[in-house]
Amino acid sequence: MTTLEFSLLALQHMEAYIALWLGLFLLYRLLFWKTVQSILDPLYFYVIFTNSICTANVIFLAMYNEIKMYYTLTYIFSEAALLLGILLFARPQPTFQVQTPSEQFVKQLKFGMLFTMIIAIGANLMVYVTNGIPLLLESRNDASAGGFGVMLRLSQVATALFVLFYYVKKKITGKPNSKIERLLFLISIMFGALSGYKAFFLFYIFIYFLTNGRTTPLSFKKKFLLTLGGIVVMLMMFSVVLGTTDIGAMIGGLMTRLLASGDVYYMAFVDDTIDLLPPQGFFYQLFGSLLASFRVVSWDAAPLNYGYAINEVVNKNDLLFGPTFRYNVLWLLLTQSPVLTTILSFVVGAIIGLLNRALNQMKRLGLGFIVIAFFYYKSFLLILGPDHAVNDVVLSAFIFIFIAAIIFLPIHSRRPGSKTIAASASA
Numbered sequence: 001m002t003t004l005e006f007s008l009l010a011l012q013h014m015e016a017y018i019a020l021w022l023g024l025f026l027l028y029r030l031l032f033w034k035t036v037q038s039i040l041d042p043l044y045f046y047v048i049f050t051n052s053i054c055t056a057n058v059i060f061l062a063m064y065n066e067i068k069m070y071y072t073l074t075y076i077f078s079e080a081a082l083l084l085g086i087l088l089f090a091r092p093q094p095t096f097q098v099q100t101p102s103e104q105f106v107k108q109l110k111f112g113m114l115f116t117m118i119i120a121i122g123a124n125l126m127v128y129v130t131n132g133i134p135l136l137l138e139s140r141n142d143a144s145a146g147g148f149g150v151m152l153r154l155s156q157v158a159t160a161l162f163v164l165f166y167y168v169k170k171k172i173t174g175k176p177n178s179k180i181e182r183l184l185f186l187i188s189i190m191f192g193a194l195s196g197y198k199a200f201f202l203f204y205i206f207i208y209f210l211t212n213g214r215t216t217p218l219s220f221k222k223k224f225l226l227t228l229g230g231i232v233v234m235l236m237m238f239s240v241v242l243g244t245t246d247i248g249a250m251i252g253g254l255m256t257r258l259l260a261s262g263d264v265y266y267m268a269f270v271d272d273t274i275d276l277l278p279p280q281g282f283f284y285q286l287f288g289s290l291l292a293s294f295r296v297v298s299w300d301a302a303p304l305n306y307g308y309a310i311n312e313v314v315n316k317n318d319l320l321f322g323p324t325f326r327y328n329v330l331w332l333l334l335t336q337s338p339v340l341t342t343i344l345s346f347v348v349g350a351i352i353g354l355l356n357r358a359l360n361q362m363k364r365l366g367l368g369f370i371v372i373a374f375f376y377y378k379s380f381l382l383i384l385g386p387d388h389a390v391n392d393v394v395l396s397a398f399i400f401i402f403i404a405a406i407i408f409l410p411i412h413s414r415r416p417g418s419k420t421i422a423a424s425a426s427a
Contacts, residue, residue, distance in 0.1 A: 001066065001270035002314055003263055006057070009064065016063070021056040028052045031083060035090050040209035043356070045202060046380045047086065054262030054326070055079060061266055071269040074338040078328035078345040082383070085349020090356040101172040105366070109169040110181075112407040116162040117184045119403070123155035124191050135194045152195075153392075157399040159188050163204060164373060167211040168365045203377065210373050211365060264307075264323035267314045274333055276313050280304060282334045289391040303387065306333070324385040331386075348382045355379050367408060374400060 028048040062072040192200035268274040288303035311322030331341040355376040381389035
């Protein structure tokens, strides 16, 4: 089933779909009532909001006999396992202790902001000059052609670290960032918009929440403005991508995008389309792209991109786009077992929950917080597509370690009267 066909089916039964989604959204919100206390919490978006849409899509298809009960039950049990894994380990955010940051740590953050943005600016300009601006390309994946994927990943990690440094410094010093730092912040947003990734601004919101949401809850007015700003940004990007200024077309595109949060389910489950995809070895699919990234094997031998493959089957074209193979669809395809799918779904939830707990046990905004916050955000990729997540997280970890080592270790030697790096990092 294509996105257009599903959208038309939902439009035909709009009252039933909306009632179903609202009921499921309320259920998810109640499940996380004690754990998630703000709409800016990444768990709110990636689990409560997005997964409630996915669940609504699957149950909606089952209601109108578009998919087999086998798929419906597999989804329900695996989704319940994911939620259980998160809920067992995740904890509500505590309140930060009042802290006096070391001068050394603040200097490291200042240098880190400048260093990471030099990397991001250089990497993006190289991509723009060689392959073009991703937002203006037919597919943003074309920007990584010719081996420039490493430049894009370098830019993404550097930008993520910049945002973390920016918010952490502002919070621990209690002072506004400098004019140069604010300018770099705006440049990072510009690169995010030009990346073609329509939800790029979510990272800025989530990191703001992780560093500030514990002690300075946002007012309703600020929440409204942030939400409105996000919608405006997405509409502007839809305008560029669709090549239109028709507000109706842009809003329609946005609504279709929301419905398509669970696009892999109606593409894979309707008419047993998942059976038309060639199953590959479990570990080969999870780690093959990583081996190709390190040139252990050639990219010709890299695992199949199931998003592209199912797009070719469903939409009858070979364009390089398609749905992300969300955790339980990928597990079902690779294992052919609802039981293993449920167990592996629990593992994904447990990883997210444990990182959430580790982050929320942090009482101070130091280097440890920056490290865990970075990988906690990355952990949600396991929901969106475990095979791509493994490759992304490992490569990002190498880049993260390289950049952090330059910022926090060798160039800051200990001087008489100064604090050790370990002390500054725990500040």
